Amino acid sequence: MRALTRFMFAVAVVAALSATAVGQPAERGVTPTEIVLATSMPMSGPAALWGTGVGGGVDAWLRHINDQGGIHGRRFRFLIRDDAYLPPRAVANVRELVERDGIFGLISSIGTANCFAIRDYMVETKTFWITPACGADIWAGMRERNKFLFVTYPGYVDEGIYLTRYGVESLKAKNIAVFYQNDLYGQQGLLGVKRGIAQVRGAKLVAQVSYEVTDAEVAAQALKLKESKADTLILYATPRHGALIVREIAKVGYQPTIMSTFTLLDPVMFALAGEAWNNIYLATYIPVPGMGDAKVDATLATLVRINPALARNPFNAAAGVSFVESFLEGIRRAGPSLTKDRVVAAMESLKNWDGEVIRGVTYTPESRQGINRLFMVKSERGQYTKLTDWYTYPRKF
Amino acid sequence: MTQLAQYLVGGLATGSLYALVALGVVLLYRSSRVLNFAHGDIATLGTFVAFTLLGRKLPFSLAVAGGLAAAALVGVLFFFFVLRPAKEASLLGKIVLTLGLALVLSGAVQVIWGTDTLVFPFPLSDTRVHRVGQVVVSETSLGTIVTGIVLMTLLYVLVQGTKIGLAMRAVAQSADAAQALGIPARKIHALTWGLAAALGGAAGVLLAPVVYLDPFMMLDPFLKGFAAAVMGGMDSLPGAVLGGFLLGIAESVFAGYISFKFKTTMAFAVIILVLLVRPEGLLGRVYHRRV
Numbered sequence: 001m002r003a004l005t006r007f008m009f010a011v012a013v014v015a016a017l018s019a020t021a022v023g024q025p026a027e028r029g030v031t032p033t034e035i036v037l038a039t040s041m042p043m044s045g046p047a048a049l050w051g052t053g054v055g056g057g058v059d060a061w062l063r064h065i066n067d068q069g070g071i072h073g074r075r076f077r078f079l080i081r082d083d084a085y086l087p088p089r090a091v092a093n094v095r096e097l098v099e100r101d102g103i104f105g106l107i108s109s110i111g112t113a114n115c116f117a118i119r120d121y122m123v124e125t126k127t128f129w130i131t132p133a134c135g136a137d138i139w140a141g142m143r144e145r146n147k148f149l150f151v152t153y154p155g156y157v158d159e160g161i162y163l164t165r166y167g168v169e170s171l172k173a174k175n176i177a178v179f180y181q182n183d184l185y186g187q188q189g190l191l192g193v194k195r196g197i198a199q200v201r202g203a204k205l206v207a208q209v210s211y212e213v214t215d216a217e218v219a220a221q222a223l224k225l226k227e228s229k230a231d232t233l234i235l236y237a238t239p240r241h242g243a244l245i246v247r248e249i250a251k252v253g254y255q256p257t258i259m260s261t262f263t264l265l266d267p268v269m270f271a272l273a274g275e276a277w278n279n280i281y282l283a284t285y286i287p288v289p290g291m292g293d294a295k296v297d298a299t300l301a302t303l304v305r306i307n308p309a310l311a312r313n314p315f316n317a318a319a320g321v322s323f324v325e326s327f328l329e330g331i332r333r334a335g336p337s338l339t340k341d342r343v344v345a346a347m348e349s350l351k352n353w354d355g356e357v358i359r360g361v362t363y364t365p366e367s368r369q370g371i372n373r374l375f376m377v378k379s380e381r382g383q384y385t386k387l388t389d390w391y392t393y394p395r396k397f
Numbered sequence: 398m399t400q401l402a403q404y405l406v407g408g409l410a411t412g413s414l415y416a417l418v419a420l421g422v423v424l425l426y427r428s429s430r431v432l433n434f435a436h437g438d439i440a441t442l443g444t445f446v447a448f449t450l451l452g453r454k455l456p457f458s459l460a461v462a463g464g465l466a467a468a469a470l471v472g473v474l475f476f477f478f479v480l481r482p483a484k485e486a487s488l489l490g491k492i493v494l495t496l497g498l499a500l501v502l503s504g505a506v507q508v509i510w511g512t513d514t515l516v517f518p519f520p521l522s523d524t525r526v527h528r529v530g531q532v533v534v535s536e537t538s539l540g541t542i543v544t545g546i547v548l549m550t551l552l553y554v555l556v557q558g559t560k561i562g563l564a565m566r567a568v569a570q571s572a573d574a575a576q577a578l579g580i581p582a583r584k585i586h587a588l589t590w591g592l593a594a595a596l597g598g599a600a601g602v603l604l605a606p607v608v609y610l611d612p613f614m615m616l617d618p619f620l621k622g623f624a625a626a627v628m629g630g631m632d633s634l635p636g637a638v639l640g641g642f643l644l645g646i647a648e649s650v651f652a653g654y655i656s657f658k659f660k661t662t663m664a665f666a667v668i669i670l671v672l673l674v675r676p677e678g679l680l681g682r683v684y685h686r687r688v
Contacts, residue, residue: 045613048512182658210657216608216617219407220652220660227400240514240609250524251535252403271516272609276524312513 029104030338035070035331036077037062037324038103040093040118041110042085046213049239049268050110053313054133055080057320058107060306061299065328072336079103085110085213087117094118098125105148108133108323112156112184122149128340131323131370135188139368139397146397148340150347152326152358152370154285156185156236156261158393160192161199162283162374163259166388167232168200171257171281177207177230179221179245181237186210189236189261206230211241222248225256235260243272250276257281262374266315270382280379281387286322286357288377288384289314299356318357325355326363326370360390369395399531404653405646410538410607412645413545417600418615418622419629419637420552421593426631427569428589431480431491435498436597437619441612442502443468443598444517444605445510451518465598471502472594473587480590481583506612519606541603548599549638552592556634565589621648621664628668630681639679644668 029036039058041051062076070076079101081093090109097103098121105128109115115134122129128148135156139146167173178193180186190208197203207228209221218241225233226249233249233256235242242264249256259281265288269277287293289300296318303310303317310317326347331338333346350370353361361370372395376387418436425433447464451457475498483494521536528534556562567575568585576582600622601615608614621644629640644664652660671679 044507044512048611049514052512212658212661214617214661216604216614217411219411220404220649221657223400223403223407223653224657240611244608247523251526252533253526268514272514274524309511 027104027339028102030074033074034077035074035338036079036101036103037105037107038079038081038097038101039107039109040081040083040090040097040114041108043080043082045084045086046238046240047085047110049266049313050133050263050316051082051085053266053310053316054108054110054320054323056307056310056313057303057317058324059320060303060310060317061321061324063306064302071328071331072338074338078107083109083111083114085114087111087114090114091117091121094121098127104128105130105327107131107327108320110134112188116184126340128327128343130327133319133323135185146368147344149368150327150330150363150370151368151397152285152322152361154262154283154371154374155192155396156188157192157195158372158396159261159283159374160189160194160234160236161196162192162391162393163234163261163281164193164196164203165200166281166283166376166391167234167257167259168196168203171232171259173203173232173257175206175228175230176203176232176234177209177225177228177256178205178234179209179211179218179225179237180235181241182210182212186236189234193234211237211245213238213241215241217248218244219248221245222252222254225249226252226254230256232257232259234258235264237261237264239264239266239269239272243269243277246273246276246280265377265384266313267382267384268313270379277379278381282377282379282384283374284377285371285374286318286359289318291377291384291386295356321356322358325358326350326353326361329353329355367395367397369397400653401650402530402532404649406532406534406538408646408649409642410534410541410645411649412625412642413542414600414604414618414641415622415625415645416638416641417545417548417596417603418618419626419641420549420634421596421600422623422626423629423631423634423637424552424589424593424596426626427634428565428586429480429491430488431495432623433593434492434495435475435502436593436622437615438499438502438506439468439471439594440597440601440619441506441615442471443594444601444610444614445506445612447598447602448515448517448605448610449510457518457520461602464602465595468598468601469591469595472590472592476587476590503612510612512612515610517602517605517610521606523606537606541607544599544603548596552596553634555592561585561588621645624665624668628671628678630678632682633678633680636678636680643679 041055043051059078062078066075083089083093107130110133112134115132130150131152178190180190209224211218262284265282287296300314330343330347334342348363350361350363373390373392375390377384443464446467447460450460450463521540523535523537526533526535564580564585568582572582625640625644626637629636648660648664651663
């Protein structure tokens with residue numbers, strides 16, 4: 001009888017423990033009071049301007065959310081690892097963040113080559129990966145495996161097509177040259193320009209001039225571009241190399257119409273390139289701070305209040321917010337009982353959703369490409385002015 | 398022809414910076430046989446100090462002097478407080494010590510000044526240009542070439558035409574013999590470290606307005622300067638200068654006429670070829686030790 005009583009007691013204890021476990025499913029990186037997020041970014045090296053701006057922006061925005069009490073009582077802990085824009089370091093960082101720190105989600109990661117290096121690992125570990133800042137085209141064809149990937153960042157191929165179409169149709173470009181970084185980032189931009197040229201009549205690619213991300217100067221590239229006699233030059237470069245090339249071509253007396261990827265949109269370019277960063281045509285996927293959008297300007301003011309250093313890097317800081325805010329909305333909609341599946345379902349309920357910075361986000365069970373719109377701006381005397389309305393391109397993944 | 402001349406001018410400007418870096422490397426190697434892998438980071442530190450002093454409204458010349466002095470001080474302190482106490486270490490051990498210094502300095506610069514890319518204020522404009530026929534030279538490039546040549550000449554006069562230079566050469570030949578003849582070898586070693594570091598600082602100050610200032614700006618120039626030193630001959634100051642200019646010009650012309658993607662590869666391929674033909678470098682000498 002005593003043995004039976006003991007057995008029944010043991011069964012009751014096990015059942016009670018099991019019930020507790022079922023009632024509070026333990027997600028990696030989530031506790032009743034905390035959600036652990038992280039990123040691996042270039043906080044040093046040639047792309048540090050992107051990393052400090054975007055990473056700083058995400059960090060400041062999560063602090064702002066924490067100051068307001070977090071989401072459903074959970075505050076965010078955000079870990080930043082420096083990968084110096086090197087793919088092997090990005091891989092090591094992400095493995096450490098997932099396996100040792102046990103993060104709930106990875107916010108971004110900068111560099112197409114870096115994203116490509118960690119892509120399969122992220123898919124295999126079924127970790128949320130929110131807006132990798134890389135050519136979104138590398139996700140095309142991976143639909144079945146992309147359950148925890150959500151992207152609010154344009155593809156460089158789509159952007160290259162748009163820049164080229166705008167250049168030919170509105171700026172009367174005939175002979176186009178591309179200055180690009182010799183890695184996946186620059187090559188995707190170049191591919192976009194080639195496809196854009198194939199889509200419109202009357203223009204041709206007369207020069208494709210590359211640089212290595214380790215190059216200290218680009219004087220020879222400037223001469224080569226001048227020799228091409230291209231009337232339009234499109235840039236896919238780091239801020240440093242973008243500033244260097246526009247200064248160098250000005251120096252050798254070459255004055256094409258200059259167009260650029262949105263990655264060079266930060267006003268820090270006015271400081272780096274000076275007068276040479278005038279009359280540049282750029283595409284963008286978010287309203288640029290200081291261009292009259294009250295919500296974006298208020299967001300930037302919040303970021304700068306929390307981290308004054310972001311005032312020097314306003315576009316990238318705002319971009320950081322645009323990377324993370326649809327995920328925060330998903331966590332909010334998922335409710336207090338936070339599971340990955342509930343967040344996925346909540347994210348898939350976002351339809352043409354506007355955040356503080358990002359606009360028109362839509363996810364579906366079939367599509368993780370949250371945005372597919374761009375518009376053109378132009379640099380004029382230290383400011384950007386809006387030139388066009390939204391241009392929409394097809395969803396790919 | 399104009400194109401070629403333009404590539405040559407670009408190569409000369411870059412080459413003068415490589416030469417300055419190479420001179421610092423060779424100067425140290427001649428006297429101590431130590432390859433200083435912290436040379437680029439010392440130069441970066443000196444440039445950041447000059448940048449800070451410029452921010453405090455000091456005149457450009459004083460700010461640069463301050464930056465070079467800071468670089469020299471780091472070199473001298475490293476010699477007295479690290480290399481001297483480790484004098485029994487093997488040559489390889491000393492080289493590893495310089496690697497350690499490089500890491501410490503790089504980290505310190507990132508902590509103190511951050512990793513942002515900054516514009517280095519410079520009295521010459523990089524966009525105002527002079528034209529010689531169809532060939533264009535910016536004020537900064539012209540200033541870089543002229544300053545580089547002046548500094549190289551001054552160093553040559555110091556080493557070849559003064560008593561200090563004689564002492565440096567004597568210590569380079571044999572520190573023990575020089576000491577026995579009354580030459581303060583330790584002070585001469587310290588002076589050489591300071592001078593080499595200041596030369597690196599000068600290269601950094603000349604480079605910063607062209608490539609922007611950040612903690613990593615000397616990575617590529619140091620690598621190329623080091624390669625130029627090897628190509629010219631690690632024992633030869635004129636060799637370092639020749640190697641620097643040749644490397645700068647070869648890179649520029651190769652990039653212009655053949656390929657941008659392989660310009661660095663080409664530079665090192667040329668070095669390999671040179672060393673296959675002349676293992677001691679272009680102007681290096683083979684020393685035969687007599688028993």
